[in-house]
Amino acid sequence: MPGASSQFADSTNMTTTKVAHRYAKALMDLAREQGNFDDVVEDVRTVTGALAGSSELRYLLHSPVFDNHTKVGILNALFSNKVGPLMGRFIALLTSKGRAVDLSAIMEAFARQLDTERNVIRAEITTASPAETEQREHIEGFIAEMSGSSVVPNYSVDPSLIGGFKVRYEDRMIDASVRHQLDRLRSALVEGTNN
Numbered sequence: 362m363p364g365a366s367s368q369f370a371d372s373t374n375m376t377t378t379k380v381a382h383r384y385a386k387a388l389m390d391l392a393r394e395q396g397n398f399d400d401v402v403e404d405v406r407t408v409t410g411a412l413a414g415s416s417e418l419r420y421l422l423h424s425p426v427f428d429n430h431t432k433v434g435i436l437n438a439l440f441s442n443k444v445g446p447l448m449g450r451f452i453a454l455l456t457s458k459g460r461a462v463d464l465s466a467i468m469e470a471f472a473r474q475l476d477t478e479r480n481v482i483r484a485e486i487t488t489a490s491p492a493e494t495e496q497r498e499h500i501e502g503f504i505a506e507m508s509g510s511s512v513v514p515n516y517s518v519d520p521s522l523i524g525g526f527k528v529r530y531e532d533r534m535i536d537a538s539v540r541h542q543l544d545r546l547r548s549a550l551v552e553g554t555n556n
Contacts, residue, residue, distance in 0.1 A: 378470070380463055385470035388451055395447060402475065404448035408440070409468045422461040432456045482510040484530040489522040489538070500526055507535075 392401035524539035
């Protein structure tokens with residue numbers, strides 16, 4: 362049946378997103394109740410960094426070879442001196458419930474909810490060459506004005522842009538690159554010669 366597998370993947374992703382959002386909100390609320398919110402925010406960064414930096418850890422979380430009890434033991438040993446008691450208990454609870462595979466999505470959902478609360482957006486900014494301080498200030502000011510939010514930028518370089526920049530934030534894409542302008546000019550010229 363055409364498209365069935367992609368529909369299944371979409372519904373699985375939606376379910377994961379809902380689960381991640383629910384667990385992230387629970388962690389956020391609990392951290393506030395216990396008065397250690399800032400510590401938990403740091404712990405989320407620690408766990409996110411560990412997941413991003415270790416393919417072995419990601420394999421452990423997804424592997425059916427290890428049972429939940431074994432995973433809890435390994436994760437406790439791994440994070441015992443790196444995160445606070447609340448995050449440690451949270452990871453153990455998730456894992457014992459068979460939700461270890463959702464840990465990365467939950468950490469991302471926590472960060473997104475925190476950004477929303479603080480009116481912060483994360484922007485992926487691509488420039489043709491490394492951006493100087495003045496150019497960065499100009500681009501970030503432009504995004505802040507467009508979005509009405511504070512900007513946390515992540516810069517990368519793509520020489521094929523020729524000049525200018527591209528920005529992606531939330532579900533928006535702004536292409537102010539020279540390459541994009543040349544492509545538009547080329548399309549307009551092609552259409553003109555076809556008419």
